[in-house]
Amino acid sequence: MRYVLPLTDPVLSTRSICVTLSGLRILDDVSIGIPKGTVTGLIGPNGAGKTTVFNVISGFVKPDSGEIRVDGRKLKHIHPHRLTELGIARTLQGVGLFPSLTALENVMLGGSSRVKSGIIAQALAMPWTDTEQADLRERALAIMTELGVESDASRLPGELPYPIQKRVALARALVSDPKILLLDEPAGGISAGDMADLARLIMSWVPKRTVLLVEHHMELVMKVCDLIWVLDAGKVIAAGTPEVVRQDPAVLAAYLGQEGAA
Amino acid sequence: MTSFIDYLIGGVSNGAVIALMAIALVLIWRATRVVNFAQVGQAMFTTFVALTVQTLTGSWALALVVAMVAGAILGVIVQFLVLRPMRRADTSGAIIATFGVLIALQAAVGMIWGGDAQAYPQPFDNAGVVAFGRIWPISVYDFVVIGVTILLVIALSLLFTRTSIGLAMRASAFNPEVARLSGVRVSRVLTFGWALAGVVGAVAGVLVAPSSTVSPTTFDILLVFAFTAAVIGGLDSLVGAVALGVFAGLVISLVSGLSNSGNAPVVALVLLALSLITKPDGVFGHHKARAV
Numbered sequence A: 001m002r003y004v005l006p007l008t009d010p011v012l013s014t015r016s017i018c019v020t021l022s023g024l025r026i027l028d029d030v031s032i033g034i035p036k037g038t039v040t041g042l043i044g045p046n047g048a049g050k051t052t053v054f055n056v057i058s059g060f061v062k063p064d065s066g067e068i069r070v071d072g073r074k075l076k077h078i079h080p081h082r083l084t085e086l087g088i089a090r091t092l093q094g095v096g097l098f099p100s101l102t103a104l105e106n107v108m109l110g111g112s113s114r115v116k117s118g119i120i121a122q123a124l125a126m127p128w129t130d131t132e133q134a135d136l137r138e139r140a141l142a143i144m145t146e147l148g149v150e151s152d153a154s155r156l157p158g159e160l161p162y163p164i165q166k167r168v169a170l171a172r173a174l175v176s177d178p179k180i181l182l183l184d185e186p187a188g189g190i191s192a193g194d195m196a197d198l199a200r201l202i203m204s205w206v207p208k209r210t211v212l213l214v215e216h217h218m219e220l221v222m223k224v225c226d227l228i229w230v231l232d233a234g235k236v237i238a239a240g241t242p243e244v245v246r247q248d249p250a251v252l253a254a255y256l257g258q259e260g261a262a
Numbered sequence B: 001m002t003s004f005i006d007y008l009i010g011g012v013s014n015g016a017v018i019a020l021m022a023i024a025l026v027l028i029w030r031a032t033r034v035v036n037f038a039q040v041g042q043a044m045f046t047t048f049v050a051l052t053v054q055t056l057t058g059s060w061a062l063a064l065v066v067a068m069v070a071g072a073i074l075g076v077i078v079q080f081l082v083l084r085p086m087r088r089a090d091t092s093g094a095i096i097a098t099f100g101v102l103i104a105l106q107a108a109v110g111m112i113w114g115g116d117a118q119a120y121p122q123p124f125d126n127a128g129v130v131a132f133g134r135i136w137p138i139s140v141y142d143f144v145v146i147g148v149t150i151l152l153v154i155a156l157s158l159l160f161t162r163t164s165i166g167l168a169m170r171a172s173a174f175n176p177e178v179a180r181l182s183g184v185r186v187s188r189v190l191t192f193g194w195a196l197a198g199v200v201g202a203v204a205g206v207l208v209a210p211s212s213t214v215s216p217t218t219f220d221i222l223l224v225f226a227f228t229a230a231v232i233g234g235l236d237s238l239v240g241a242v243a244l245g246v247f248a249g250l251v252i253s254l255v256s257g258l259s260n261s262g263n264a265p266v267v268a269l270v271l272l273a274l275s276l277i278t279k280p281d282g283v284f285g286h287h288k289a290r291a292v
Helices: A050-058 A102-109 A119-123 A127-146 A162-175 A191-207 A217-225 A242-247 A247-254 B004-031 B039-057 B060-083 B092-112 B140-162 B164-174 B176-181 B186-211 B220-232 B240-260 B260-278
Strands: A010-021 A024-030 A033-035 A039-044 A065-070 A088-089 A182-183 A212-214 A228-230 A235-240 B128-131 B136-140
Touching: A010 A050, A010 A212, A033 A191, A033 A212, A039 A050, A039 A065, A050 A088, A050 A182, A050 A212, A088 A162, A088 B176, A102 A127, A102 A162, A102 A235, A102 B164, A119 B186, A127 A162, A127 A191, A127 B164, A162 A182, A162 A247, A162 B140, A191 A212, A191 A217, A191 B186, A212 A242, A212 B136, A217 B092, A228 A242, A228 A247, A235 A242, A235 A247, A235 B128, A242 A247, B004 B039, B004 B164, B004 B220, B004 B240, B039 B060, B039 B092, B039 B186, B039 B220, B060 B092, B060 B240, B092 B176, B136 B140, B140 B164, B140 B186, B164 B176, B176 B186, B186 B220, B240 B260
Parallel strands: A039 A212, A039 A228, A088 A182, A182 A212
Antiparallel strands: A010 A024, A010 A033, A010 A065, A228 A235, B128 B136
């Protein structure tokens, strides 16, 4: 059985993606679409292949077959470092911050693709590289202020509480001003109060940005998502609005088959 | 007591050169987890380039600048021709390859400039400075060496903390995949690291050349001291490389002065062994374990 939703303007879509890693079929004919300006969820039991979908879109995993389209244009070669140029930013499971860089430096790094001056100009400390660096710094601080972490700018990630680290990681993704945000378990390890903040934050980004959300916390997913794709064992088993997906027998079976999931 | 202090003072400029070479090793190690044994070969090659420029033009400063540019280019060539094709191999293969590059560069220098030791002209007064009624064991040239080293260390720290490429280098060294996701072109950053290490090594070569002669193998001993300093310093710490480089210079000067100079490498290797036994991560190292 194959789910195809009649999507009119998907800003990001995968078409028949198949991935085999060491003989295991991780993704089997996965076609999903993310309508522009929505929060779209990608859920499924552990090992369903959700992060692999992100890895394919990010260029870390090369699919055996299938294609990725952004704004209807097929991507030929996907390089991770080109992602932000395409207007896509991704956060990682956990936080993935650089422990030896300050919070501000971590956030500034997310704007690397916006730095236009060349390596040699920077190494020779050409004057225009200073203004560019100052602009990036200002921009990074503005986004940290938006997320309420500007007072931690000069701290190292290891000194910060986990929920703050998660916000710094979000700020790093936002600094490139992405039109598409891929969030990999943004609610992992944070409290109920922080979760409510996160939900408000995510909903504040749309419709300017489009969000693809991988998440285990069903409460958050059901609250913020306009559309949900459900993966199980590498296949799309259901898709629809939260109300539809919640009652889908195939989804219930997939989750109940995995005790303790979700 | 006077002689003890004199030996220490006399060791500082040599220590500065060792520190620079150790920095070059650390720059490559941080980026690629490879100890670049070819670094002294690259420095020796660029020092011969500098010698040629100096002979032709008589300008020490111009020779230094040309050597720095040549060092950057040679670093990039070594990375592209040897290290990049080997990036899928394990690091021990890459380290052995850098040995091969060292030998190839020594052979190349022998073919181009001959195998005989040549004198490198003294650009500044090399006599001990006279002050407070005595001659000190440090010359104007030593001050130039120390000054250039300090400037270079300051420039490097500004590069690492104030520029995007510096930020990208620090991030790529820690986790290249996450750096890529943030939009960093990690392969370019790596290449820049090889160029930068080449520049620093080239400066070390030109600075140390007048105090000895230059021949294809002159700098091999510098490798021993710089490697010792870099490893004891923790291999991924620039501060460690500078501190231990200068410290090595002082120890060598003391050992050479109080016994004879042939004992200096032995002392260096004993210190290296002791350090690896007692503090395997190095004095300034902050990574947990080193894959050997």
